[in-house]
Amino acid sequence: MNRLGFLAREALINLRRNLLVVMGAVLAVFISLALAFGALVVNQLLRINTLAWQDGVHIIAFLHDEGLAGIPAGAHQALVAEVTSWDEVANVTYVDKAAAWAEYQQIFADRPDYLNIDPSVLPASARIELTNIDLYRDVQFRLASESQLIRRVETFGEQIEQLSSLSTVLNLLGLGLALVLGMSAVILIANTIRMAIYARRDEVAIMKLVGASNWFVRIPFVLEGMIEGLIGAGLAVATVWVAFRNLRTLGDSIEIVSFAVPDRFFLTWSIRILLFGAAAGVLGSVLGLSRYLKDEDGSRPISAGARVLEPL
Amino acid sequence: MIRLREVTKVYEGGVVAVRDVELDIQKGAFVFLVGPSGSGKSTLIRLLLRQDTVTRGTIWVAGKDITQLPAWKVPFLRRSVGTVFQDFKLLPNKTVGENVAFALEVLGKPRSVIGPQVQQVLELVGLKDKGDRYPRQLSGGEQQRVSIARAFVNRPPILLCDEPTGNLDPATSVGIMRLLDRINRSGTTVAMATHDHAIVDAMQRRVVQLEDGRIIRDQQSGRYETEHVVEVDGSVAQ
Numbered sequence: 322m323n324r325l326g327f328l329a330r331e332a333l334i335n336l337r338r339n340l341l342v343v344m345g346a347v348l349a350v351f352i353s354l355a356l357a358f359g360a361l362v363v364n365q366l367l368r369i370n371t372l373a374w375q376d377g378v379h380i381i382a383f384l385h386d387e388g389l390a391g392i393p394a395g396a397h398q399a400l401v402a403e404v405t406s407w408d409e410v411a412n413v414t415y416v417d418k419a420a421a422w423a424e425y426q427q428i429f430a431d432r433p434d435y436l437n438i439d440p441s442v443l444p445a446s447a448r449i450e451l452t453n454i455d456l457y458r459d460v461q462f463r464l465a466s467e468s469q470l471i472r473r474v475e476t477f478g479e480q481i482e483q484l485s486s487l488s489t490v491l492n493l494l495g496l497g498l499a500l501v502l503g504m505s506a507v508i509l510i511a512n513t514i515r516m517a518i519y520a521r522r523d524e525v526a527i528m529k530l531v532g533a534s535n536w537f538v539r540i541p542f543v544l545e546g547m548i549e550g551l552i553g554a555g556l557a558v559a560t561v562w563v564a565f566r567n568l569r570t571l572g573d574s575i576e577i578v579s580f581a582v583p584d585r586f587f588l589t590w591s592i593r594i595l596l597f598g599a600a601a602g603v604l605g606s607v608l609g610l611s612r613y614l615k616d617e618d619g620s621r622p623i624s625a626g627a628r629v630l631e632p633l
Numbered sequence: 634m635i636r637l638r639e640v641t642k643v644y645e646g647g648v649v650a651v652r653d654v655e656l657d658i659q660k661g662a663f664v665f666l667v668g669p670s671g672s673g674k675s676t677l678i679r680l681l682l683r684q685d686t687v688t689r690g691t692i693w694v695a696g697k698d699i700t701q702l703p704a705w706k707v708p709f710l711r712r713s714v715g716t717v718f719q720d721f722k723l724l725p726n727k728t729v730g731e732n733v734a735f736a737l738e739v740l741g742k743p744r745s746v747i748g749p750q751v752q753q754v755l756e757l758v759g760l761k762d763k764g765d766r767y768p769r770q771l772s773g774g775e776q777q778r779v780s781i782a783r784a785f786v787n788r789p790p791i792l793l794c795d796e797p798t799g800n801l802d803p804a805t806s807v808g809i810m811r812l813l814d815r816i817n818r819s820g821t822t823v824a825m826a827t828h829d830h831a832i833v834d835a836m837q838r839r840v841v842q843l844e845d846g847r848i849i850r851d852q853q854s855g856r857y858e859t860e861h862v863v864e865v866d867g868s869v870a871q
Contacts, residue, residue: 324738327741527722531712531736532708532709534708535705537708
């Protein structure tokens with residue numbers, strides 16, 4: 322416990338001594354992870370507002386009424402059973418004429434003039450949810466072949482495709498930027514660690530003289546990188562949370578867009594971002610120490626500026 | 634306690650620092666390593682600490698061949714060898730007590746052990762009331778005492794000193810030597826590289842003289858310089 326306390330204290334001393342450089346590294350981690358987290362949230366919003374926009378329904382097949390010429394009673398249920406068995410289909414909901422009328426009334430409850438229609442004109446429909454949205458054309462074609470029963474097929478595939486490609490572009494941009502900035506953050510952390518080693522070269526030399534093991538000397542520097550990564554990630558998580566909360570409050574007045582990203586999504590990704598930040602910090606530290614990680618063989622002292630450092 | 638056999642160290646560029654050195658230092662001994670600058674004294678100390686590796690030969694410290702020691706075991710060697718240097722190597726931002734405690738902290742000793750042990754060793758070196766001072770507030774002699782306290786706080790069986798009185802005036806040097814003598818009398822083996830004629834002559838301990846990396850004299854109860862005796866016939870014998 323005492324040893325852990327000593328290592329943590331040493332790491333904090335490192336952080337305090339190079340405050341400006343540390344702030345630079347933290348800022349780089351913060352920007353890259355905020356971008357990555359932001360891109361993830363935007364992507365999630367797009368998913369919610371596309372795939373979930375239609376309550377998961379990707380195709381609606383409007384059906385001719387049973388009892389009409391050539392359409393026997395029970396034909397609707399037979400079609401629903403058949404479509405349900407297709408591999409591309411995840412779920413089929415049958416909405417009969419009565420349910421269609423009830424839904425219509427609900428939708429236009431505030432427009433009584435729209436309700437003066439003959440309910441029998443509203444067709445029954447099969448609302449189809451696909452296993453994979455990319456297959457909507459196949460399903461659309463197969464349904465069309467049931468021409469006798471199908472009145473009209475409506476898909477949301479094209480709109481979803483457009484939004485999906487927008488989401489992909491946004492994701493790629495966000496993640497590309499995050500990757501470049503993430504790499505610069507790791508390099509900055511590595512640089513911070515090198516400066517810390519140089520600033521503490523006397524202490525490092527004394528620690529080694531009195532018998533500190535190599536890892537004991539290295540751990541405070543690794544901890545320092547990890548703390549920098551964690552602080553940057555923590556700031557990124559906090560910023561995206563706050564920004565999203567404000568966006569959601571603003572979005573409450575816009576009915577057609579949903580901001581209902583589940584808290585669980587935020588929590589899961591916040592933890593992942595924090596872990597990623599810590600890992601990036603450790604990676605930066607290890608890179609920073611790499612030059613000094615070679616075990617000492619005495620014949621290759623490492624020069625640091627005008628001084629000579631033993632390998633850590 | 635320390636045994637060197639055919640030890641040679643050649644640095645890059647072909648500079649031979651130590652050549653075919655054979656040396657035995659018994660447990661509890663006090664040995665002066667003397668010789669001009671560049672004679673190989675400091676290299677010998679670096680080799681004993683495994684700060685450098687030998688080019689050829691074998692070194693045993695406390696029964697272990699340190700030339701074959703894997704790098705990860707070197708810290709364990711250094712825990713059994715205390716070191717004192719001419720420039721004290723104290724941390725300026727730590728107090729006297731913290732500097733001494735540092736040697737125990739890096740070994741992971743609990744606080745309950747560190748406190749009393751630091752107090753005890755500060756008392757031994759005569760600085761028990763100066764634990765809260767910073768090195769800059771101390772004289773050179775006091776700083777060297779702190780350095781000795783840090784080297785000895787872990788009670789190592791061997792103490793290596795590289796010119797410990799090099800930065801001190803003669804009167805202060807005597808105090809430091811008294812301290813080292815006291816530590817030696819407690820059973821610690823002390824090997825000390827020095828240029829200080831007066832101290833070597835006054836202490837009358839074993840003297841190992843180096844020149845161009847070779848041992849040219851190994852004398853019990855010796856003096857710094859070889860004693861020249863003028864024979865009756867007028868010739869000079871050593």
